[in-house]
Amino acid sequence: xxxxxxxxxxxxxxxxACALPGVFVVLRRNSMLVEGIAHAVLPGIVVGYAFTLDxxxxxxxxxxxxxxxxxxxxxxxxxxxxxxxxxxxxxLVFPALFxxxxxxxxxxxxxxxxxxxxxxxxxxxxxxxxxxxxxGVSIGPQYLYVMLAVLVVNVAFIALFYPxxxxxxxxxxxxxxxxxxxxxxNTAFMFLVSVTVVAAFHAAGALLVISLxxxxxxxxxxxSRRLSVLLVLTAVxxxxxALAGFWIAYALNAATSAVMAVFYGFMxxxxxxxxxxxxxxxxxxxxxxxxxxxxxxxxxxxxxxxxP
Amino acid sequence: MDLIEFFGNHTxxxxxxxxxxxxxVAGALGSFAYLRKQSLISDVVAHSALxxxxxxxLIAVTVFEANGRNMLGLIVGAVATGTLSALFAxxxxxxxxxxxxxxxxxxxxxxxxxxxxxxxxIANGVFPGKGGIDDYLFGNASVITIADLTTSAAVxxxxxxxxxxxxxxxxxxxxxPTLSTMLGFRARIIDTLMxxxxxxxxxxxxxAVGVVLMIAFVVTPPAAARQWTSTLPGMVALSGVFxxxxxxxxxxxxxxxxxxxxxxxxxxxxxAIFLVSLLASPRRSVITTALRRARAREDLRRELLNEMAxx
Numbered sequence: 337x338x339x340x341x342x343x344x345x346x347x348x349x350x351x352x353a354c355a356l357p358g359v360f361v362v363l364r365r366n367s368m369l370v371e372g373i374a375h376a377v378l379p380g381i382v383v384g385y386a387f388t389l390d391x392x393x394x395x396x397x398x399x400x401x402x403x404x405x406x407x408x409x410x411x412x413x414x415x416x417x418x419x420x421x422x423x424x425x426x427x428l429v430f431p432a433l434f435x436x437x438x439x440x441x442x443x444x445x446x447x448x449x450x451x452x453x454x455x456x457x458x459x460x461x462x463x464x465x466x467x468x469x470x471x472g473v474s475i476g477p478q479y480l481y482v483m484l485a486v487l488v489v490n491v492a493f494i495a496l497f498y499p500x501x502x503x504x505x506x507x508x509x510x511x512x513x514x515x516x517x518x519x520x521x522n523t524a525f526m527f528l529v530s531v532t533v534v535a536a537f538h539a540a541g542a543l544l545v546i547s548l549x550x551x552x553x554x555x556x557x558x559x560s561r562r563l564s565v566l567l568v569l570t571a572v573x574x575x576x577x578a579l580a581g582f583w584i585a586y587a588l589n590a591a592t593s594a595v596m597a598v599f600y601g602f603m604x605x606x607x608x609x610x611x612x613x614x615x616x617x618x619x620x621x622x623x624x625x626x627x628x629x630x631x632x633x634x635x636x637x638x639x640x641x642x643x644p
Numbered sequence: 645m646d647l648i649e650f651f652g653n654h655t656x657x658x659x660x661x662x663x664x665x666x667x668x669v670a671g672a673l674g675s676f677a678y679l680r681k682q683s684l685i686s687d688v689v690a691h692s693a694l695x696x697x698x699x700x701x702l703i704a705v706t707v708f709e710a711n712g713r714n715m716l717g718l719i720v721g722a723v724a725t726g727t728l729s730a731l732f733a734x735x736x737x738x739x740x741x742x743x744x745x746x747x748x749x750x751x752x753x754x755x756x757x758x759x760x761x762x763x764x765x766i767a768n769g770v771f772p773g774k775g776g777i778d779d780y781l782f783g784n785a786s787v788i789t790i791a792d793l794t795t796s797a798a799v800x801x802x803x804x805x806x807x808x809x810x811x812x813x814x815x816x817x818x819x820x821p822t823l824s825t826m827l828g829f830r831a832r833i834i835d836t837l838m839x840x841x842x843x844x845x846x847x848x849x850x851x852a853v854g855v856v857l858m859i860a861f862v863v864t865p866p867a868a869a870r871q872w873t874s875t876l877p878g879m880v881a882l883s884g885v886f887x888x889x890x891x892x893x894x895x896x897x898x899x900x901x902x903x904x905x906x907x908x909x910x911x912x913x914x915x916a917i918f919l920v921s922l923l924a925s926p927r928r929s930v931i932t933t934a935l936r937r938a939r940a941r942e943d944l945r946r947e948l949l950n951e952m953a954x955x
Contacts, residue, residue, distance in 0.1 A: 367749040368684050417930055419922060422681025424867050431860035432915035435908035438782060442905055457760050543691070543856070544760075547753035554746045590764045597757030604750055608740050
């Protein structure tokens with residue numbers, strides 16, 4: 337497989353693996369919590385890297401994901417103490433964990449040579465550098481298969497728990513009344529999100545992985561009213577954004593994840609504006625139609641009866 | 645290293661006073677963000693300050709052929725993009741069905757992504773004084789100059805002065821927005837003013853602390869101060885003091901231990917202050933609450949036992 341094909345495939349698979357659980361992150365209003373997770377996994381990654389010396393190692397991914405889960409659990413605990421208000425609990429824990437990670441990196445913790453730039457925005461091309469060969473034939477970057485595994489796990493989780501996820505997302509209290517273990521499901525889901533964040537870290541970095549998670553789902557949320565449609569549209573937007581982001585970045589010689597984040601932003605705004613305009617046109621037509629109907633019996637003609 | 649040696653060194657003095665200033669201003673003004681339950685918007689503003697600071701650098705270097713790290717230019721650029729990002733997030737949540745937290749995440753990543761692209765452009769091009777421009781990410785307190793310090797102090801003092809002048813309006817708007825509007829105060833003007841002061845508090849930290857960790861300076865001190873006091877003046881003052889002490893101690897520790905960047909050490913110091921406050925402040929804290937509950941339970945038990953014995 338050629339390097340370009342392998343890398344653009346990696347971009348697509350990474351975008352999909354992030355975007356699908358991202359739909360539920362958007363709907364459950366956890367976006368900024370996931371932003372916190374993305375920062376908090378840094379010390380986990382540094383420690384994990386010191387032990388495994390391999391950013392793609394499954395042990396590193398699961399271990400670092402636990403650090404991300406720590407933010408979720410601490411957030412819940414801080415809210416439960418009742419001593420803090422607003423969204424402050426979400427903003428208290430992750431900077432401390434991130435700072436600890438940065439200090440570990442600068443202290444050259446166990447000779448971990450991670451460049452802060454890579455930590456922040458990742459490097460897709462670097463991630464795709466190590467090729468996997470079977471019988472002497474290159475079958476794409478090794479990392480592609482790591483992300484593919486994450487994608488499969490995510491899809492399996494969503495498929496398996498689809499009714500429960502749907503119910504807890506839209507009516508958590510009802511789900512609790514039904515006797516569903518909503519807390520457990522939420523923790524499991526957040527752990528999965530955390531795993532995804534760590535896995536995508538290599539390609540997208542701590543600060544922009546949140547864009548891959550949230551932006552396609554938010555864009556699709558603008559124009560869909562059914563969860564199934566939302567999931568399909570999200571996948572479409574994720575693929576379009578990944579391809580466009582990858583090729584624009586390639587042409588501009590810029591970081592893929594940064595270009596993808598900006599492109600996703602433009603896509604979101606374009607869809608939002610188009611949707612607003614379409615709604616306005618639809619509403620205009622509807623009022624025209626109703627006013628036409630209302631005036632027909634008296635005037636006979638509709639054209640003169642339009643209100644401005 | 646003893647204190648005389650520490651304060652005898654020009655760079656150390658700059659680091660110490662520079663970060664302390666940031667801590668005091670951000671801590672005091674962060675109280676309002678905390679009380680209005682809008683702590684996380686400061687994360688968006690801080691990240692989005694990056695493209696503005698870099699654009700200010702590019703314009704200063706290419707158009708005016710001036711020093712690209714000029715503090716005033718940095719502040720103007722960072723305030724511009726930081727404010728834009730917050731407006732963008734608010735516009736998304738007001739005009740579409742997207743909730744505010746997702747709107748903030750989108751706005752943050754778009755602006756930060758643009759910043760990272762600009763950073764790459766600067767790294768690839770030929771610009772005087774571009775070395776170490778990466779420092780805007782995690783900050784580098786050791787490059788603070790006297791000119792930076794005086795500019796930051798002046799702008800920070802302006803923000804604090806605005807807060808004092810509009811104290812009554814800010815308080816009313818924070819605790820009873822409806823009454824404030826009924827009394828004839830323009831909500832939009834007060835919100836803009838309050839928000840501007842918070843943005844200023846954030847961007848003066850970009851150079852020394854960096855855009856990524858600045859949120860801790862705005863969120864942590866008020867959350868700690870709230871556990872010790874129940875009045876607004878007390879909270880603003882204490883939050884400023886916590887911010888100042890945390891920054892001073894953190895800066896000292898980072899210099900004494902050597903090679904550790906200042907920003908992250910300060911963040912950990914602030915977090916330690918917060919943890920102590922949350923767990924053990926005498927008035928409201930986890931331990932006090934637990935003790936009070938245990939005592940109440942004990943009292944109730946004794947009362948019930950007495951009642952049974954009386955019968």
